[in-house]
Amino acid sequence: xxxxxxxxxxxxxxxxxxxxxxxxxxxxxxxxxxxxxxxxxxxxxxxxxxxxxxxxxxxxxxxxxxxxxxxxxxxxxxxxxxxxxxxxxxxxxxxxxxxxxxxxxxxxxxxxxxxxxxxxxxxxxxxxxxxxxxxxxxxxxxxxxxxxxxxxxxxxxxxxxxxxxxxxxxxxxxxxxxxxxxxxxxxxxxxxxxxxxxxxxxxxxxxxxxxxxxxxxxxxxxxxxxxxxxxxxxxxxxxxxxxxxxxxxxxxxxxxxxxxxxxxxxxxxxxxxxxxxxxxxxxxxxxxxxxxxxxxxxxxxxxxxxxxxxxxxxxxxxxxxxxxxxxxxxxxxxxxxxxxxxxxxxxxxxxxxxxxxxxxxxxxxxxxxxxxxxxxxxxxxxxxxxxxxxxxxxxxxxxxxxxxxxxx
Numbered sequence: 001x002x003x004x005x006x007x008x009x010x011x012x013x014x015x016x017x018x019x020x021x022x023x024x025x026x027x028x029x030x031x032x033x034x035x036x037x038x039x040x041x042x043x044x045x046x047x048x049x050x051x052x053x054x055x056x057x058x059x060x061x062x063x064x065x066x067x068x069x070x071x072x073x074x075x076x077x078x079x080x081x082x083x084x085x086x087x088x089x090x091x092x093x094x095x096x097x098x099x100x101x102x103x104x105x106x107x108x109x110x111x112x113x114x115x116x117x118x119x120x121x122x123x124x125x126x127x128x129x130x131x132x133x134x135x136x137x138x139x140x141x142x143x144x145x146x147x148x149x150x151x152x153x154x155x156x157x158x159x160x161x162x163x164x165x166x167x168x169x170x171x172x173x174x175x176x177x178x179x180x181x182x183x184x185x186x187x188x189x190x191x192x193x194x195x196x197x198x199x200x201x202x203x204x205x206x207x208x209x210x211x212x213x214x215x216x217x218x219x220x221x222x223x224x225x226x227x228x229x230x231x232x233x234x235x236x237x238x239x240x241x242x243x244x245x246x247x248x249x250x251x252x253x254x255x256x257x258x259x260x261x262x263x264x265x266x267x268x269x270x271x272x273x274x275x276x277x278x279x280x281x282x283x284x285x286x287x288x289x290x291x292x293x294x295x296x297x298x299x300x301x302x303x304x305x306x307x308x309x310x311x312x313x314x315x316x317x318x319x320x321x322x323x324x325x326x327x328x329x330x331x332x333x334x335x336x337x338x339x340x341x342x343x344x345x346x347x348x349x350x351x352x353x354x355x356x357x358x359x360x361x362x363x364x365x366x367x368x369x370x371x372x373x374x375x376x377x378x379x380x381x382x383x384x385x386x387x388x389x390x391x392x393x394x395x396x397x398x399x400x401x402x403x404x405x406x407x408x
Contacts, residue, residue: 004038005034005037005038005039007038007039007080008030008034008038008039008076008080010079011026011076011079011080012026012027012030012076014079015072015075015076015079022068022071022072022075023072025068025069025072025073026069026072026073026075026076028059028069029050029055029069029070029072029073029076030042030073030076032050032054032055032059033046033047033050033073034046039080039082042077042080042082042085043147043148043151044084044085044088044119044121044147044151044154045121045122045144045147045148045151047073047077047085047088047089048088048115048116048119048121050073051070051073051088051089051094051097052094052097052111052112052115052116053109053112055069055070056097056098056101056105056108057105057108057109063098063102066098066101067098070089070094070098071089073086073089074086074089074090077089084155093115093118093119094115096111096115097111097112097115099111100112118161118162119154119161120150120153120154120159120160120161120166120170121147121150121151121154122147122150123143123146123147123150123170123174124167124170124171124174126171126174126175126178128225129178129191129194129400130401130402131143131402132198132402133402136194136197136198136201137197138193138194138196138197139194139197139198142178142190142193142194145177145190146174146177146178146190149173149177150170150173150174153173158173159173177190178190178191178194179191192223195222195223195400196223198399198400198401199219199222199223199399199400200219202215202398202399202400203215203216203219203399206305206309206335206338206339207338207339207340208309208334208335208336208338208339209338210313210331210334210335210338211309211312211313211335211338211339214313214316214317214331214335215312215316215395215399217316218316218319218392218395221392221396222392222395222396222399222400223400224396225294225393225396226297226389226390226392226393226396227389228290228293228386228389229385229386229389232290232385232386233290234289234290235289235290235293235386235389235390236289236293236296236369236370237370238259238368238369238370239259239262239263239285239289239296239369240285240286240289242256242259242260242263243263243268243278243282243285243286244286246263246269246276246277246278246282247278247283247286249275252276258364258365258368259368259369260276262296262299262365262368262369263282265299266281266285266295266296266299267279267281267282267295268281268282268285268295269282281295293389293390294393294397296365296369296390297390297391297393297394297397298393298394298397299365300362300365300366300390300394300397301315301362301394301395301397301398302361303361306336306341306350306358307358307359307361307362308398309332309335309336309339309341309358310332310336310355310358310359310362311359311361311362311394312395312398313328313331313332313335314328314332314359314362314363315362315391315392315394315395316395317331318381318382318383318387318388318391319383319388319391319392319395320388322373322380322381322382323380323381323382324377324378324379324380324381325377325378325381326378328359328381329352329355329356329359332350332355332358332359333349333350333352333355336349336350336355337349337350366383366387366390369390370384371383371384371386371387371390372384372387373387
């Protein structure tokens with residue numbers, strides 16, 4: 001209990017001498033903020049989470065009670081010589097968040113997220129890493145470490161939320177923290193530790209020994225981004241041709257339908273007054289597809305779990321060697337049966353037709369992008385060198401992405 005911390009006992013005693021009820025409220029608030037520990041566990045993140053989430057959502061006092069608890073906590077934090085945290089209690093941000101909760105919980109939660117981001121201590125997503133809504137134990141610990149790191153930057157004045165370019169500086173600080181080896185992590189970087197945890201969770205997401213065996217063999221290679229074969233000048237020539245035609249305003253052929261869907265799914269195009277134009281991402285892809293090539297594999301292996309399973313097995317089999325469609329289907333059937341996928345109508349293991357359809361969301365875009373070696377898939381199915389890089393990067397994107405945990 002926090003009341004066993006001498007500093008907290010003294011603070012609560014000082015408050016009780018004037019207002020016993022305020023002392024009780026402050027004790028309740030400190031128990032939440034410290035997690036039942038001492039004053040040394042108080043951080044800006046814990047104070048904000050209590051004020052802007054735990055208090056209105058979990059304790060749920062009346063607006064008057066909420067104000068009384070907030071005021072009592074501010075007084076206690078002043079007595080504990082933590083004036084920065086006391087100021088959060090009295091801040092305009094806290095008033096806005098509480099007012100939003102008084103309207104309805106949805107507005108309150110939106111205001112909480114806005115205030116949390118504006119505080120500067122909640123790390124943003126990076127192009128190479130996105131935080132998960134649900135996290136493994138290691139990721140949750142590292143998130144706390146990043147928040148403490150950013151709090152120090154804010155407290156020292158190195159990071160001033162709201163100033164010009166503060167978000168760019170915040171991203172730089174987060175990237176530095178995540179990519180610096182840490183002796184507490186046995187010399188690994190926090191990013192490597194989180195990716196390792198995500199990959200391990202992803203491998204076990206389906207109860208299939210076949211899938212686990214195949215993907216475990218690739219685990220170490222998925223820790224780091226895949227690379228295109230040396231000398232690759234354009235991994236997606238068909239897409240480049242299409243984007244060039246759109247940029248020039250040239251008429252498009254009817255057979256470009258699926259490729260147009262792929263470009264839209266990659267976020268490369270949009271319609272303006274009925275006219276198809278390139279977005280900024282599309283212009284970057286057209287100018288340098290080698291630098292932007294990872295956009296495409298990141299769009300693969302989405303959809304429902306059954307389709308993902310089929311695509312993952314196919315890529316795992318083809319990333320290093322050729323196979324036949326029959327062998328791929330047989331392996332997918334084995335994995336799907338082990339994972340207890342069944343036909344909706346019969347309750348039997350997936351049929352060959354069902355498995356073929358499950359492969360379509362992966363096979364069709366990869367084929368449209370020209371990443372299969374031309375030939376008869378029934379005898380041999382092979383990826384081009386660029387296709388193998390795309391397959392590995394697609395697996396990595398799924399394995400290390402925020403949706404790769406078993407609760408997704």
